[in-house]
Amino acid sequence: xxxxxxxxxxxxLGLAANASPATSWTLHEKRSSIPEGWVPARKxxxxxxxxxxxxxxxxxxxxxxxxxxxxxHPDSPNYGKHWTAGQVAKTFAPSPDTxxxxxxxxxxxGIEPGRVKVSNNKGWIEVTSSAEEAATLLRADYNxxxxxxxxxxxxxxxxxxxxxxxxxxxxVTPTIHFxxxxxxxxxxxAGIIGTAGKIGNTFGPKTTGESIxxxxxxxxxxxxxxxxxxxxxxxxxxxxxVAGDKNxxxxxxYTPNAFLQSDLDVFAKEFDTGxxxxxxxxxxIDGGVVQTENVTFAxxxxxxxxxxxxxxxxxDKQNVTVYQIGDLVEGASFNNFxxxxxxxxxxxxxxxxxxxxxxxxxxxxxxxxxxxxxxxVKPANVISSSYGYNEADLSLKYALRQCNEYGKLGLMGVTxxxxxxxxxxxxxxxxCLNPNGTQSTDGNRFNPTFPGTCPWVTAVGATxxxxxxxxxxxxxxxQDHFYSGGGFSNYFLYPDYQKSAVSGYLKNHPPNYPNGTFxxxxxxxxxxxxxxxxxxxxxxxxxxxxxxxxxxxxxVVAAILALINDARIAAGKxxxxxxxxxxxxxxxxxxxxxxxxxxxxxxxxLGFNSTKGWDPVTGLGTPRFPxxxxxxLSLA
Numbered sequence: 001x002x003x004x005x006x007x008x009x010x011x012x013l014g015l016a017a018n019a020s021p022a023t024s025w026t027l028h029e030k031r032s033s034i035p036e037g038w039v040p041a042r043k044x045x046x047x048x049x050x051x052x053x054x055x056x057x058x059x060x061x062x063x064x065x066x067x068x069x070x071x072x073h074p075d076s077p078n079y080g081k082h083w084t085a086g087q088v089a090k091t092f093a094p095s096p097d098t099x100x101x102x103x104x105x106x107x108x109x110g111i112e113p114g115r116v117k118v119s120n121n122k123g124w125i126e127v128t129s130s131a132e133e134a135a136t137l138l139r140a141d142y143n144x145x146x147x148x149x150x151x152x153x154x155x156x157x158x159x160x161x162x163x164x165x166x167x168x169x170x171x172v173t174p175t176i177h178f179x180x181x182x183x184x185x186x187x188x189x190a191g192i193i194g195t196a197g198k199i200g201n202t203f204g205p206k207t208t209g210e211s212i213x214x215x216x217x218x219x220x221x222x223x224x225x226x227x228x229x230x231x232x233x234x235x236x237x238x239x240x241x242v243a244g245d246k247n248x249x250x251x252x253x254y255t256p257n258a259f260l261q262s263d264l265d266v267f268a269k270e271f272d273t274g275x276x277x278x279x280x281x282x283x284x285i286d287g288g289v290v291q292t293e294n295v296t297f298a299x300x301x302x303x304x305x306x307x308x309x310x311x312x313x314x315x316d317k318q319n320v321t322v323y324q325i326g327d328l329v330e331g332a333s334f335n336n337f338x339x340x341x342x343x344x345x346x347x348x349x350x351x352x353x354x355x356x357x358x359x360x361x362x363x364x365x366x367x368x369x370x371x372x373x374x375x376x377v378k379p380a381n382v383i384s385s386s387y388g389y390n391e392a393d394l395s396l397k398y399a400l401r402q403c404n405e406y407g408k409l410g411l412m413g414v415t416x417x418x419x420x421x422x423x424x425x426x427x428x429x430x431x432c433l434n435p436n437g438t439q440s441t442d443g444n445r446f447n448p449t450f451p452g453t454c455p456w457v458t459a460v461g462a463t464x465x466x467x468x469x470x471x472x473x474x475x476x477x478x479q480d481h482f483y484s485g486g487g488f489s490n491y492f493l494y495p496d497y498q499k500s501a502v503s504g505y506l507k508n509h510p511p512n513y514p515n516g517t518f519x520x521x522x523x524x525x526x527x528x529x530x531x532x533x534x535x536x537x538x539x540x541x542x543x544x545x546x547x548x549x550x551x552x553x554x555x556v557v558a559a560i561l562a563l564i565n566d567a568r569i570a571a572g573k574x575x576x577x578x579x580x581x582x583x584x585x586x587x588x589x590x591x592x593x594x595x596x597x598x599x600x601x602x603x604x605x606l607g608f609n610s611t612k613g614w615d616p617v618t619g620l621g622t623p624r625f626p627x628x629x630x631x632x633l634s635l636a
Contacts, residue, residue, distance in 0.1 A: 025139060026166050029397060030158035031176040032437035034145065038178060041146035044154055046132035050142070054102055054125040055170040055401060056094040064407045065495060067091075068456065071411060072578040073497075074585050079635055080574035082413035089344040092408065094122055098168040105165050109137060121344055138172065145178070153178060171397040205301050205386075205422075205538075205549035223465040225546070226536045228271050228312035231556055233471045234532060235593075236625045239563050241317040243570040249314060249562040250321040250380035251280075251306045251555060252337060254387060255328055258290045259303035260541070267308045267539040274316035280307055281319060283377055285340045286360050287327030287368025297541050302386060304540040305547055306555045310384065313559035318566065321380055326358060329367035333357040334387075334451065336372070338405050343375020345405050381565050381575040382415045384558035386551035390427035391450040392439055396491050403454035403492065410456050410578030415565075417458045417558040419550035420527045421449040421485030425518070426602030435516070444603055446487050446518040452526045453489035455498075458561075458579055459526040461486055461618050462533025462553040463595055477598025477610045477617045478534050481548045484527070484600050486608060486616040492524040497581040501614035509611045517605070527619040528583055529592060531556045560623055564632050576632055583620060591628050592621035 034040070044050075070078045083091075099118060102125055106116050111133075117126045131142050131154075140159035144152050159175045222230035232238065241247065253259070261279050268275035282290055291299075303322070311320050325340075326332025335357045339346030360372040391399065406416050425446040426432050432443030439447060452459035461484040463475040478484045494502050502525045511518070533553035535546050565575045582588055595618040600607035608616045 024163045025160045026163050028159055028161045028166055028169070029171060029176050029395060031178075031395070034157075035178045035438075037148050038145045038153070041144045041152065044131045044142040044144050046130060046135075048131040048154075050129055050131045050134040050154065050174065052127040052129055052134055052137070053173045054127070055172070055397075056098050056102065056123055056125060057168050057170050058092040058123075058404070059095040059098070060091050061404055064092075064404055064411075065455070068407055068410050068578055069496070069581060071413075073581040074587055074635060080413075080577070082574060082577055083411045085342070085344075085412060088342075088408050088411055093344065094168075099125070101168050102165060105162065106137075111137075121346065123344070138175070140175065170401050171395065177395055177398065205305055205536075205547045205551035219471055222471050223467055223469050224535060226465075226532055226534065226552075228309060230471065231309070231313065231532060234475070235560065235623050237313060237560060237563065239567070239625070239629070240315050241563065241566040243566045244314075244318040246569050247318060247562065247566045247575075248321065248380035249310070249318060249382050249559065250283075250323055250384070251303070251310060251558075252323045252325060252383060252385040252387070253288075253303045253306070254332055255288050255324060255326045256291055256294060256299055256331075257302045258292070258300065258324065259307050259322070260292065260295065260300055263300065263304045263539050263541070264307055264311075267304075268311075270539075272312050272315065275311050278316055280311070280322045282322050282324050285323055285325045285373050285377060286332050286336050286358065287362065287370060288324030288332070289328060290322075290324055291328060295541050297545060299541075301538065301540045301545070301547060302551055305536065305538050305552060306384065306386060308538060309536065309552065310555040310559040313556060314562060318562065323377065323383075327360075327362055327368035329364045330358040330360075330362045335402060336360075338402065340373035340375070340377040341379045342405065342408065345408075346372065346374035379409055379412065379414045381413065382417065382558050382562040383409075384417045384555045385451075386419045386549075386554045388418060388421055388428070388449045388451060390429075390431060390439065391448045391453055391490055392427065392433060392437065394450060399450055399454075399491055403451065403456060406451065406454050407456035407578075413575045413577040415458065415558070415561055415576060415579055416456070417460060417554055417561065418452050419485070419554040420452045420459050420461050422462075422482040422549045422551075423485060424483030424600035424602035425485075425487050425605065425607040430602070432603035442604075444605075445516060446603055446607075448487050448489050448526070449485050450491075452485065453492055453524050455492055455495040455524050455580070456578060458557075458583075459528050459619070460550060460554045460557045461527035461530035461600075462550045463530050463598075463618055463622055464532060464534035474597070475532065475593065475595060475622060477530075477595055477600060478548070479598055480534055482533075483602065483607065484530065484533070484617055485550060486527050486600050486619070487525070488519045488616065489524040489526070490519050493522055494524045495580075497584045498525060501584055501620070505611070505614055505616070508613075509609065509615070511608055513605065517603075525614075525616050527616075528580055529557065529620045529623065530595065530618040531560075531622050557623065560625055560628075563625070564629055567629055567633060571633060573633075573636065582632070584614075587631050588628070591624050591631060593624060594621045 138159040140156040361369045427447030431439040433445035434443045462478040531553040538547040
């Protein structure tokens, strides 16, 4: 099997060797272009302090796919025998040789040993240095870059490492990484737009702006107004939890997005009175608060939507947890969240990449002054996230390190479900790729989203009912008000579980686009499956609003998977964990409603077509719950 490490598309960022035998230095990372809005302002003053952080390569990480298959594939004798956090830490911790090699190299360059610090978790090495020293150490040219907002940032366009050091280091900060958008949130028709790393609600949800006067609960009107009853009927969800006290389900929400309990109660009175006055459990991470200062659809819709529909699918028999992540000033990133889940991943004493990730204590007025959360939160069995980046927002090595963390969660029995975005083959903000790697609204190359492209995440697209049809009629890919995100990664090769489905699609339904429009080099394809994502009746910010997006389909799929966990736990079995190998297996070939109509336009094209079998618009199709439940219950 090819590992995710071997699966990196190295040409994407030009990570090729750039050294002569005489120097034995190699180009480690290079940015192909400066992000939009930034320009070089001046050379960095050589005396400026630059705290270098070396992300040490993890031991055995090249085997993560093999380990995941061992506990997740239906044919494995170890199916469901998930790892403990201790096993994960021990298996993937940087080797003593890696720590020793990097430490000794730094000291050999003349850096005093007292300025070289190894983090407590052994994952990072930090060096206090000047800009001049950092430039010499990495053979890099550091500049100050200015944003058209007035914000400044220190970075270089490339850096090098000695050939014998490069295999021991994932990446170094600060180097090529940029805070590609402003920390301050802005609002528009597509919802909340966050920074490249400090997350706003970058996918949606969307609305027509109309208010729903009367909620229509009858199934005959599902084509015009989706309700929990519609979804249960569409996918055959006739099940109430019986092991809710042993099962766990969580939704990830990033401040300032927050729910209103009054909204949840109005929704519950309409659809499930058992949920009235039953708030979700809130776990605050890095100063996360359920803010009520800004009460609008833009701030409240995501969390309201997620909780209302996940709770309605799960009923009042299953507790729902909300991970509220990041303070009101700085927000937070996926890495800040993952730090809280995995003490071996967090770097509170060595630092994530400050270009992407929020740093705590927050130095800004009104920010959270506590220490960054580090392994303080036990991950739920199923985690749903409707947030994401454009893959191109992130450096390849940063995305790889984070992707492997999702793989570790899978090893521990966690199912991580992520939406694919609402811009078709375009990225968030309808940005497409240009030949030089930059993003713009007039680019003509498809722009995949992350983390849906990570092979260890279950990526969810969106469907809808045709106008004036019934729940017995086939759904189509979403065509009203948004298009389901889908396509092919520029960073990761497709994993073994997906090889047959994707190669079959490309052989039988080859998209007719010029070379370079999308990656055809056998890369990870997404989504994996879909659910309805259109015309949801959502009560948010004090009114009923028709709502659209993979922000809607994602928590529904996650809740359905949580119900399967309930049944397995009640039968004395393990949670389902990483589900993708099962979804693509022969045993599950009849477990989906195949979607064969609709496209996902973007970048001046019609995007891809929905076709028989897997496709990069709706994946394998929508869930047939009774079959999924029976197949998973048949496993040990």
